[in-house]
Amino acid sequence: MTDSPTRQRRLSLARAGALPSWSVLAAGTLLGGLLGGAYGLFTPATYTATSYVVAVPTSKSTPEAARGFAQAYGRVATQLAVLGDAQVWAGVPVGTLRESVRASTSPDAPMVALSATSSEPGRAVDMANAVSRALTQHAEHSRDSTQVRLVQFSRAVRPSEPTSASPGVTALVGASAGGLLGGLGLLARPRRGGRDDEAVPAASVPGPATAADAHGKR
Incomplete structure (x- = not known):
């Protein structure tokens, strides 16, 4: 059994x-x-390349306005309106750009960092530069209303080492x-029981009745 x-x-x-x-x-x-x-x-190892663009105020704007628009451009950098144009220069679908590209901004500087990650170093460079180019063109179309230009500060360079662990x-x-x-x-x-953990037999402990009888016999 x-x-x-x-x-x-x-x-x-x-x-x-x-x-x-x-x-x-x-x-x-x-x-x-x-x-x-x-x-x-x-x-597979992954590589990250980063391109930087900076917001520059015109004569009719202020540096504070440029920092504010840099924050706004950082939020729209990964939207379809920008990625749709970037896919032509990057040579990858919009879905790949949406999964691989991240935008970050700083509250102290009117700058947008565009980072692209790929298993191929060259592809990461192409995607980062393509998105920065599309974003600057998108900002140029609305320059008359924003009074802020978006120019490329630094192009992405080919990474020499992977960023993955x-x-x-x-x-x-x-x-x-x-x-x-x-x-x-x-x-x-579960813990192993020792002699200290063994229960004391009930018969070895005198109960109230036994104690009273023993006291009466004295």
Whole structure:
């Protein structure tokens, strides 16, 4: 007759409780390191290129207005109106640009940073420069109403190193996570009982009635 699932589960927990603490931590750390290293090894490296554009006020505007319009252009940089024009120069669909390009601004400077990420360094450069070119043209069309020009401050350059984590870094992260999970497993596993944990037999503890009889016989 085979053991029931409940009995097998109890036996497994008992065996886990019998393992030394260091072995659980070592196993979790080793497994996490192997999984993290494998993830970093088999995941394609990604490269990021960044192009910068700056908002310049005309004679009828102010630097404060330029900073405000830089914030606005940073929000519309990844919209369809801009990406639709950028796809022609980038040579990729709008969906790829929407997933790969990010725009960021600074409250202290009228500048917009356009970063593109790709598994090919050259493709990342093309996408960042294409979006900056489309954004400057979009701003030029509304210059008469905004009194602010958007000019290219720095073109994107070909990245020399990937921005994604290396297998060594992912292995360290995985090992740390595995060690943490192993420590949590130690807290959750059943503890082995010792002599101090054994219950005292009920017969060895005199009850109230027994104590009264013994007192009466004296």
